[in-house]
Amino acid sequence: MPKGANPVADYELGLRLLNARATQRVLGIMGDPYALVLRGADDPYPLFAAIHERGPIYHSPTGSWVSTDPEVIAEVLADPRWRMSGPDGSPAAEQLLPFYGYGTPGAEADEHQELQAHWRPLVDPEALAAHRKTVERECLARLDQVADGDLMAGYAWPVASAATGALLGVPTAALTRYAELCAGAEALPDSLLAAQALPLVRQIEDAVAGLDGLFGTTDGTESPGRAVRVLLSAAAVPATAHLVGNAVHALLAEPGRWAELSRNPDLASAAVAETLRYDPPVQVEARVAASTVELAGTELPAGSHVVLITAAAGRDAARHPEPDRFRLDRQAEPEPLAFAGGLHHLPVAPLVRAQAEVALRTLAEARPNLRPSGTPVYRRRAPVARGPVELPVLGLGEN
Template sequence: MTNSSAVASLWLRSQLQAGRAATWLLSELGDLVVQLEHPRWRDDPYPLYEQIRQRGPLYRGLSGTWATSSFAVCNQVLRDRRFGVQRVDGRAQGGLLGAPVPAPPEGFVELDPPDHTRLRRLAMPAFNPKRLEAYRPRVQSIVDSLLAKVAGRESLDLVRDLGTPLPITVISDLLGIPDAERGAFAEFGEVVIEGFNGVSSMRQAREVTAVTEHLVALFDRLLRERAVEPGDDVISTLAAAVGEERMTARELHGTAMLLLVAGFETTVNLIGNGMRALLEHPEQWARLRAEPELAAAAVEEALRYDSPVQSTSRVAHTEIELAGQTIKPGQTVVAILAGGNRDAQAYERPEQFDITRSAGPEHLAFASGIHYCLGARLARIEGEIVFRTLAERMPSLRLVGRPERRDTSAIRGLRTLPVTVAQRGQ
């Protein structure tokens, strides 16, 4: 190890230790914002969101960070251009307490205008609604192929056997990732996503760094190849933009990494969380089996009821009056999207899972404002096809064993969802 590497390692280790100590102390003193990342709330964070809501529309923790689980205030924060995703000095945000995280190339979701606007516009053609609707047969074909592999089995894991390989295949197709490179993408996505909360160990820091370096090398190679032989894929489109000097190679790396990870994590968690909710509410699963055309509505209710992205944060770039409080420049507001999605001021019976729900505003699962999820339509299509196909072909699905949850808080999903499959006539 070089002297500079040793110093960096010691610095990171000291920061991790200091961060853990500060988190523990603030949590013990009752800071509800810090508790958002505490493992004890990982299985069911919704009571904590309600505690924060009971403190008022905007709550400030001892750490100085603000938080809201009010639907109206979350929506206001997400839409207000005076808030940004970057700090006032232009740096990316860390964890709630500024926990150090390895710095991969930034995607546009981590940038403010004008860079956010420029890069998002370059990626948008690949996610044109008309183009995505035309992709439905391909998604159905992938689902059919995955279910054919488990045909005749009495048990399967809906996350590992279906929820994970489907979005990896779909987003890899759209990006133009070679088949030979896709095998480890589920593991890569898991490592990167678990780093979103801030690294908790030197091992995790090394894993995130290694995965980032691997993906950057892959995207750099594809950039060079597509510059010579472009195809009908996203990386070819971005490579053309690099050639025309509308984006840099590093910006391509960050955009491609963002689309790969976001295209994977949103959909796999939608499928896992949604199917768990359906199977834990037998009357709703029975309703979907009887009326498979409710699959699109079931997707929306699954997203509202147990959102894949639980929270996001914004930094005030100027002094802002919000919900009767003054937010100073540089202060952070955590918008608890999942809390807003269960706000009784926005939804009737918010704690009830109901796939026939028709009243209420559009949920915040895909955020709002200029950072509204670019891949929202794609995730909806994949979820709808999965829910409908399972209701039609595996109507006797039942949960068995205990699902394993992922070790993240801001991103909520399952590693496993074991089910039994009773064949027709049994």
């Protein structure tokens, strides 16, 4: 048994998670599309369409109110009455399928004001302009030693962790451990909605604790800067890797797209923007009503839990012509709602976009013959964070 393990706590949490997964499975079998989303699918977009057919919001038997409607999503994300935690700042009340965890550090307005001074210098335009050179250096270093096989393990994850680690001042000697911890925390956002297996939950806890220790002060005191660095590590590293993976997968799916990007690498920013619309790395936001709120004509009491499927808004035909086509020539369309999820995304979104743009540009310039060699593999029970676990390609190891 691992040192410090608590068999009673493990038994109680394991039973709770198992019961939640069993209930979720039953509700999915009975036809609730949101329950099926929580179980995970290689292609969740047909399930999003089924939710959309149920109206602007609908009350899932899981206990959550669910919406794919862009107007509802935008309204909730802009309204401070919808929070990441309960009205008093405590964890949200458990739903029939409880989400595990206590919200996102720095998510609320008061915490955001305290942390802003610590994250803004890292992601302001001048800092990111300088950081792009670091990202490019890491991309080229990885391409010098990578072989054909899996784009995620060979390129997307190493670049995301090395570049973010460099920005946050992770010592070179600790970068391997840092990458392991970031990967270990990958399922954190999913665990907030979908009950995970007990070993994975403990892995997430250990990874977040490891990141917290990595950025800890020498005297053991709490540091707001440490919270920012843990947030950026746990959120920005997986999101960067997933965004690169989703973009490459979409670009390789139709003949000629990758060649177009290779001929004109300046399209990398358009490719990232289109991926955020078409298949974003963050697909869902969850909020809790701090007070009674009327939403889409329905009065919801304080404590109501609403799930916003922001990825579905990118496939809304009223917002985006030909929503199911990945196009690099979109103009004058609404910004994707991915990464529009409130204060906790403010430090994450610009960093992820910048890193993904450089990673795509560099890859397209250096590997114009990149091509798919197999079917992507996705994690189960991952309703929030979307990206391939494996993306088999050829042409990655060419010089």
